[in-house]
Amino acid sequence: MKYINKYKSPNYNSRKKLKIKLIIIHYTALKNTNEAISFLCNKEKKVSSHYLIGQNGSVYRLVNEKNRAWHAGQSYWQDCYDINAISIGIELDYSPYGKNNKFSLSMLASLKKIILKIQKKYKISKSNILGHSDIAPFRKKDPGKNFPWQKLLSAKILLKFNNVKKSDIKIIEKWFSKNNINSKKRIIIIALSLLGYDTNLVSKNHKKYNKLLNAYKIRYLSEIGYKNNKLLYNVLMKHLFKFMLTKT
């Protein structure tokens, strides 16, 4: 894997010895690679990422992996509020409104390579390859509804759970009912929380609940019609079952 080391961002600080556990995927929402480089390397913007991948597949290393790049902002995953300290951030030169509104094959090829490399190096779990919208579902949409998560799944980068059986879902459902958790909404919230999502305020705040559901649907249900909450429930139960099995 060839990196371009010509541009460096000053926007980072120390991880304070925290271990790298997550990979976060973003899009820049800027016009092109040049704009993205100037933005991410501008001291006044106070944002950065470890890597930026251009439409042609070029990979720019803007911040050393050992440092805490500023890409996640206010975020949360599995009891952690300082996502920058425990993650590697990858920006894609993509804007839903620009000429760069496609996730090009070269870009995706580089993305897969780089994720596989980082995953192996830090032993990152398949459940911890996330989008910005997973860790900040109430304020961020990137990498967006057109990002092909399916391609990362087929490259064996992500946790596969579509092969979970109906009888396995029953095991999860039994567990919920044994613990007197019977409302579908509560089951959904607890499942999302176990997976890592921020569910802190969603049970009382309907707007937030819908935003969280949307973040999950965009990522996991985009291929099978993501308006349906019953589908979401089934996918979520399969996901939780597989997640519990593979949790280390």
Ligand SMILES: [Zn+2]
């Ligand atoms: Zn982002």
